[in-house]
Amino acid sequence: MNNIAINPDRLFESAVDGIVVIDTKGIVKLVNPAMYHLFGYTKEELVGQNINTIMPNPHKKNHDAYIRNYLKTGQAKIMGIGRDVIAQRKDGSLFPIRLAVSEVEDKGEHLFIGIIQDITEIKEAEEKIKQLNAELEEKVAQRTQDLARAVTQLSQSNVDLAKEIVEREKIENALRESEKRLRKSLEKERSLNEMKGRFLSMASHEFRTPLATILSSADIIEAYSDANQQNKRLKHTKRIKSTVHNLNLILDDFLSSARLESGATELSVTPFSIEKFLVEIQEKAEGYLKEGQKIIVFYDFDGKNNIIHTDKHYLENIMHNLLSNAVKYSDEWTEIKCQVHYEGDMLSIAIEDHGIGIPQKEQEFLFSRFFRASNVENIKGTGLGLSITKQYIELLEGEITIKSKEGQGTTVSFSIPNLKDKL
Numbered sequence: 408m409n410n411i412a413i414n415p416d417r418l419f420e421s422a423v424d425g426i427v428v429i430d431t432k433g434i435v436k437l438v439n440p441a442m443y444h445l446f447g448y449t450k451e452e453l454v455g456q457n458i459n460t461i462m463p464n465p466h467k468k469n470h471d472a473y474i475r476n477y478l479k480t481g482q483a484k485i486m487g488i489g490r491d492v493i494a495q496r497k498d499g500s501l502f503p504i505r506l507a508v509s510e511v512e513d514k515g516e517h518l519f520i521g522i523i524q525d526i527t528e529i530k531e532a533e534e535k536i537k538q539l540n541a542e543l544e545e546k547v548a549q550r551t552q553d554l555a556r557a558v559t560q561l562s563q564s565n566v567d568l569a570k571e572i573v574e575r576e577k578i579e580n581a582l583r584e585s586e587k588r589l590r591k592s593l594e595k596e597r598s599l600n601e602m603k604g605r606f607l608s609m610a611s612h613e614f615r616t617p618l619a620t621i622l623s624s625a626d627i628i629e630a631y632s633d634a635n636q637q638n639k640r641l642k643h644t645k646r647i648k649s650t651v652h653n654l655n656l657i658l659d660d661f662l663s664s665a666r667l668e669s670g671a672t673e674l675s676v677t678p679f680s681i682e683k684f685l686v687e688i689q690e691k692a693e694g695y696l697k698e699g700q701k702i703i704v705f706y707d708f709d710g711k712n713n714i715i716h717t718d719k720h721y722l723e724n725i726m727h728n729l730l731s732n733a734v735k736y737s738d739e740w741t742e743i744k745c746q747v748h749y750e751g752d753m754l755s756i757a758i759e760d761h762g763i764g765i766p767q768k769e770q771e772f773l774f775s776r777f778f779r780a781s782n783v784e785n786i787k788g789t790g791l792g793l794s795i796t797k798q799y800i801e802l803l804e805g806e807i808t809i810k811s812k813e814g815q816g817t818t819v820s821f822s823i824p825n826l827k828d829k830l
Contacts, residue, residue: 419626425523426623430516433457445504445525447497458521463495491526503530511627520623547590554586621647672802674718676829681713681749682706688726689745695731699740702730708749715754716827721799728792729758729819735786736817737762752825761816765809773809782813 419426425442429435438453446453446461453460489507496502507522561575624643631640685704692702733743737760744759765773765780772778774797777790793809800807805823 733760757820764813765811
């Protein structure tokens with residue numbers, strides 16, 4: 408593959424989103440051209456000024472106190488994550504933005520990099536979706552009333568001839584079926600619109616924030632020009648690689664969900680050793696473990712009789728999703744247990760962690776697409792993993808159950824049969 412040289416200064420100057428760098432006193436040190444267009448200021452009007460210039464009240468008067476509190480306590484409300492806020496242009500007009508803030512240290516000085524995206528169009532699109540849903544509901548209600556009136560008129564008809572009565576019943580049944588089909592069609596359309604809205608909102612955040620991280624790291628790497636700053640450069644190149652890896656995982660989730668939704672999946676059943684398969688899975692999992700984490704696998708089957716017939720690729724995806732979830736939602740220096748039992752042509756696997764757990768009232772939504780529990784807002788994810796996993800397990804004619812307690816951990820168990828008859 409050919410290496411492509413990209414000048415970070417050109418990336419900074421040509422970025423479509425606003426980029427601003429401030430110091431610990433809130434003073435603007437650097438801005439890109441996109442900031443001038445977003446807020447209507449010139450470079451000279453922004454650089455050297457306090458960042459609260461572009462903030463409406465009450466954020467304007469609280470911003471300096473927020474920075475002081477963060478430097479003193481280390482507690483941040485938006486550091487490292489995206490947040491939707493209201494900004495103020497030079498002419499006093501307000502508009503919605505998505506703000507992502509990261510902290511860097513340059514030559515002993517703390518700096519904050521803010522990535523600002525105008526989300527006016529996204530907010531307008533969300534309002535249009537809400538309006539469309541309301542119109543769809545109104546149509547359903549109107550069609551229901553129309554059909555009810557038609558059924559009532561037919562019911563009130565007093566026809567003596569048996570043939571006419573039978574015909575009326577047929578018409579009534581047809582109308583009811585038509586109503587059901589209409590309701591189902593409108594509900595599916597509304598669900599699709601809601602899903603599109605959630606996807607656009609989530610994708611905008613999940614892609615733009617990592618890209619902003621890559622851009623800021625590239626800018627910082629260029630600043631480390633001395634030979635003795637190699638360790639600092641390596642820190643940011645590692646950050647870039649990690650971010651790109653996360654983006655690939657997000658894309659994999661999207662593609663898997665799309666294939667499953669379209670039905671473009673076929674079983675490819677092959678025989679393979681469970682024991683060898685688990686060793687491979689454990690080795691791959693080592694690559695995304697946090698510091699001090701361990702995955703311990705317990706075997707409960709005869710090593711000489713451990714051949715299963717199933718789709719290995721699907722089983723790999725299932726194990727990857729469940730183990731990566733256990734790692735992601737557990738702290739450093741914790742153990743993740745994987746209990747494996749194979750007997751009577753049935754493979755059963757339970758993955759247990761001692762992480763943050765899942766709130767009881769939200770567990771009924773675990774397998775819904777794009778659903779994420781309320782206690783994982785600061786942890787990256789698409790909300791597709793468990794939905795995809797459940798569909799893969801069902802394709803393998805298996806079942807999945809989840810037991811979890813908030814603050815104590817989660818155990819995910821699934822069983823799949825030996826599909827020898829599918830060869």
